[in-house]
Amino acid sequence: MRKIIVLFLCLFELIIVLFLFAFIGRSLMANYTAEQYISDVKTGRVAACKWTRLAVERHLSDLKRAGKKGFPYHFDPEPAKRAIDFIQLDFTPLSTQD
Secondary structure: OHHHHHHHHHHHHHHHHHHHHHHHOOHHHOOOOHHHHHHHHHHOOOOOOHHHHHHHHHHHHHHHHOOOOOOOOOOOHHHHHHHHHHHOOOOOOOOOOO
């Protein structure tokens, strides 16, 4: 039951973000980056569920560990920016044919 509630809250969070995105417009989010999202989650500007906040904390701790012995991972912001840009694309059909 607890997992269902957590999934529902995360889904609700996603719906709110998509709703705000649709009404705020793409122009305000054109230069949105992973770093900006992390900052917004940490400051509370973006509503985030417990699991998203924990993922942000894990990401920040991973950034501190990057390049150290025993931690072979690194973060490249460019692929993250490409993913954000793709998600923000407007997939509205240009025209409809009857």
